[in-house]
Amino acid sequence: MSEPPIFTEELLDRCISCGFCLSACPTYALTGEEVSSPRGRINLMRALEEGRLPADDPTLAEESSFCLGCRACEPVCPAGVQYGPLLEEWRARQWPPRTRPLRLRGLLWATNRRWRVRALGLPRRHARRRRGPGPWLMLGCFERALFPAVSRLAARLVPGARVVARQGCCGALHAHNGELARGHELARELGEALPGVILTTSGGCAAHLAAVLGRDRVRELSEWLVESGAAASSGGARPDGAAASTGAAASTGAAASTGETGARPSETGARPSETWPRPSETRPRVGLQDSCHLRNANGVWREPRELIGRVAEYVELPSASRCCGAAGTYALLRPRDSRVILDAKLDEIAAAEVDYVVAVNPGCLRQLRQGLRRRGSATRAIHLAELLATLGD
Amino acid sequence: MTTQRPAGLAGAGLAGELAEIVGGDHVRTDAGALETFARDATPLHRATPDAICFPGETREVAAVIELAAERGIPVVPRGSGTNLCAATVPHRGGIVLSLTRMNRLLELDAANMVAVCQPGVITARLGEAAAERGLLYPPDPGSRATSTIAGNVATCAGGLRGLKYGVTRDYVLGCEVVIGTGETLRCGGKLVKDVAGLDLTRLLCGSEGTLGVITELTVRLVPAAAANATGVAYFSDLADAGRAVSQILAAGVLPVTLEFLDHTCLETVEEFAGIGLRTDAGALLIFGQDGAAEAIAGDMSAMAEACAQNNGFGVEIADSDADAQELLEARRAxxxxxxxxxxxxILEDASVPRARLAEMVQRIDAIAAEHDLLIGTFGHAGDGNLHPTCVVDPAQDGVLQRVEQAFAQIFAAALELGGTISGEHGIGLAKRDHLRSQLGDAHMRLLTRLKAAFDPADILNPGKLAS
Known part of the structure; x- marks a missing residue:
């Protein structure tokens, strides 16, 4: 074979085709067709690698795009297949720049340079520059434009956090959309701009950074708060065994007691007329939407549940661990499929009668907020940082 | 694997005709889809079909079979494709009939302790539905989270609870089936006792889609146990573990779990998972019981004692569910x-009578050494069902021939010890050539005549089992 391989051989070899992934896959659940299952897609990748299917095969194009990339197949895989990296390699071959939809090209362009990412955040009030012992707070790219309050409140929850303005996009967006090399480059650049442990409020970014920079370099907010024992705890009963170790002296003196009044959800775009329930009056019912990559790649899922349980009545939504259909750029590129997946989730949220659904990733937050608003639901979608900063008094 | 296709199989026309039956959205003939239905969970076997169709009801299944019979087109029924014997690889091309759309649980009849379901119901879902009513569907093949109930019946799937609860065939009471002529018939039903006619339901268990396409099933449920418990013991060699198992059963204990790992498995699990297993041991035995809490406690201590009396060491009984999960981790890993x-x-499942288990594992080790292969053996000590598992790099010269020779010897050894070439995976394409050595000529001829009676046009999964 003279052609350079498309896939890392060890990654592709790992699959033993047992099919255990089928039941975990949201797109397989929609179609019931092998071809839209993780095992089916790996067989497509093999056919592409071995030349049995040409690169321009329409089924290859469709399936590499129909896949949400949620990686729900990974935790259930007995053979330890790393599907996420395989999908990235697949899309790097499958989605050459000129065939990408315009919308996607715009997004990748906007986040490709540090100054452009900074410009995205200019009109809004994200966390301000601040010195501190660390961790290094990541402001995100679209998160700083869409949900600036998230980084501001995260900075309040982690008083030791250091904030610098000179930081760009982590490159997850690029890696997941066919620009794998650039995605890794951006992650390394960010690693240099934030040279210690990076604290992020976005599960998707956490997983990408962990893959490129190493797991030790990254902490998602809930993970940091639980590990450092610094999270708000007075709002509610601590679940059994949830007492976190109290290390990290830098982060003691929980943010929630620094005297600032609780942020209102209006800060992040929710309707200003909303009356925010004070913990002393009511104990709101709060559900969670896991961040797929945070859960499936970084193994963080207990932490947000534990933190919510400390300030509110935690309600496990039946499909909390399954993709909401946001899936990075998916909601933009495949709006119809994304809606089908979201609709089932919204039905569940309605049935659970929760006051809030917490997200730990900006994409999920946007997706849930739009969906709930469209239905005129009384449930509000908010970021974990907002919930903790507000109810943690 | 060579692909023999019947002449005159018109691909393009076929798609249109199938679409007329099941609807255009439920037929795939694109190269990518055909590629993904070329395989199941079995390594080394792949062959692309000409079309895949996804019927939504029995009437559509019958129409597809009628069309195929008329035209001599092979039909390979398929559930989730988790079988390990290449039973669903369409090596003669034709139509893959995927039953995943027919996935409704039709009835859970607690009074009669039965469930009625469509073929594509996922085994674990049936289990959950039964559990909600305090009932249990006992067969628990490793793939139950993905496998379909009709796929389990077609391969007569087993699982970890075989010794105490039996296997799939022990729970199928009735079915609706479309045979190779396109005729639809019902056999059995909700009754435990029913001797009207031959037991065709049971004949279909393990028939691997060669006799008919199952379109509905009635399965038996049992009361769920109130509690369960798990323990482990190490042995310096497997023969001691075998003696412990014999003593356990002789003492009148019928355990729900009796799993073993050989030394190769122990070493490998510890190397990759690092869960603190003792690699100085020759075997690990995992034992478990379910039932009423008091009864379990007695059984568990009897089992622990039997292990200790047969040179077992590191004997441990889990105190909590979490601890039990930890003990089972070794088996899962x-x-x-x-x-x-x-x-x-390559995962195989040659099995022997329980008392010959240690002897069989010794034979496997010798065969592995002879062919310079890495074969780890684990499995169900309670029912003699072994899983000799060979891992190789196929890029190595001649390795696949060595694997083939080794497994031929393993199957021969199993038969010599009064066992079988397949305990629970099935025959499919993978062990087709070894079936005759177990069954003999007269038995094979009868199977062929039976096959012809159900499927005169020889279109149902042709070329497998006895056809």
Whole structure:
């Protein structure tokens, strides 16, 4: 074979085709067709690698795009297949720049340079520059434009956090959309701009950074708060065994007691007329939407549940661990499929009668907020940082 | 694997005709889809079909079979494709009939303790539905989270609870089936006792889609146990573990779990998973019981004692569910750990009468050494069902021939010890050539005549089992 391989051989070899992934896959659940299952897609990748299917095969194009990339197949895989990296390699071959939809090209362009990412955040009030012992707070790219309050409140929850303005996009967006090399480059650049442990409020970014920079370099907010024992705890009963170790002296003196009044959800775009329930009056019912990559790649899922349980009545939504259909750029590129997946989730949220659904990733937050608003639901979608900063008094 | 296709199989026309039956959205003939239906969970076997169709009801299944019979087109029924014997690889091309759309649980009849379901119901879902009513569907093949109930019946799937609860065939009471003529018939039903006619339901268990397409099933449920418990013991060699098992059963204990790992498995699991197993041991035995809490306690201590009396060491009984999960982790980690040692994993299931288990594992070790192969063996000590698992790099010269020779010897050894070439995986394409050596000529001829009676046009999964 003279052609350079498309896939890392060890990654592709790992699959033993047992099919255990089928039941975990949201797109397989929609179609019931092998071809839209993780095992089916790996067989497509093999056919592409071995030349049995040409690169321009329409089924290859469709399936590499129909896949949400949620990686729900990974935790259930007995053979330890790393599907996420395989999908990235697949899309790097499958989605050459000129065939990408315009919308996607715009997004990748906007986040490709540090100054452009900074410009995205200019009109809004994200966390301000601040010195501190660390961790290094990541402001995100679209998160700083869409949900600036998230980084501001995260900075309040982690008083030791250091904030610098000179930081760009982590490159997850690029890696997941066919620009794998650039995605890794951006992650390394960010690693240099934030040279210690990076604290992020976005599960998707956490997983990408962990893959490129190493797991030790990254902490998602809930993970940091639980590990450092610094999270708000007075709002509610601590679940059994949830007492976190109290290390990290830098982060003691929980943010929630620094005297600032609780942020209102209006800060992040929710309707200003909303009356925010004070913990002393009511104990709101709060559900969670896991961040797929945070859960499936970084193994963080207990932490947000534990933190919510400390300030509110935690309600496990039946499909909390399954993709909401946001899936990075998916909601933009495949709006119809994304809606089908979201609709089932919204039905569940309605049935659970929760006051809030917490997200730990900006994409999920946007997706849930739009969906709930469209239905005129009384449930509000908010970021974990907002919930903790507000109810943690 | 060579692909023999009947002449005159018109691909393009076929798609249109199938679309007329099941609807255009439920037929695939694109190269990519055909590629993904070329395989199931069995390594080394792949062959692309000409079309895949997804019927939504029995009437559509019958129409597809009628069309195929008229035209002599092979039809390979398929559930989730988790079988390990290439039973659903369409090596003669034709139509893959995927039953995943027919996935409704039609009835859970607690009074009669039965469930009625469509073929594509996922085994674990049936289990959950039964559990909600305090009932249990006992067969628990490793793939139950993905496998379909009709796929389980077609391969007569087993699982970890075989010794106490039996296997799939022990729970199928009735079915609706479309045979090779396109006729639809019902056999059995909700009754435990029903001797009207031959037991065709049971005949379909393990028929691997060669006799008919199952379109509905009635399965038996049993009361769920109130509690369960798990323990482990190490042995310096497997023969001691075998003696412990004999003593346990002789003492009148019928355990729900009796799993073993050989030394190769122990070493490999520890190397990759690092869960603190003792690699100085020759075997690990995991034992468990379910039932009423008081009864379990007695059984568990009897089992622990039997282990200790047969030179068992490190004997431990889990105090909590979490601890039990930890003990079972070793068993769960075997296959993933073995599979990480080389790109290709071949999982077999030759089985022997329980009392010959240690002897069989010794034979397997000798065969592995003879062919310079890495074969780890684990499995169900209670029912003699072994899983010799070979991991190799297929890029190595001549390795696949060595694997083939080794497994031929393993199957021969199993038969010599009064066992079988397949305990629970099935025959399919993978062991087709070994079936005759177990069954003999007269038996094979009868199977062929039976096949012809159900499927005169020889279109149902042709070329497998006795056809």
């Amino acid at each position: 075997v296959l993933p750990s073995l599979s990480r040692r080389a790109p290709l994993t």
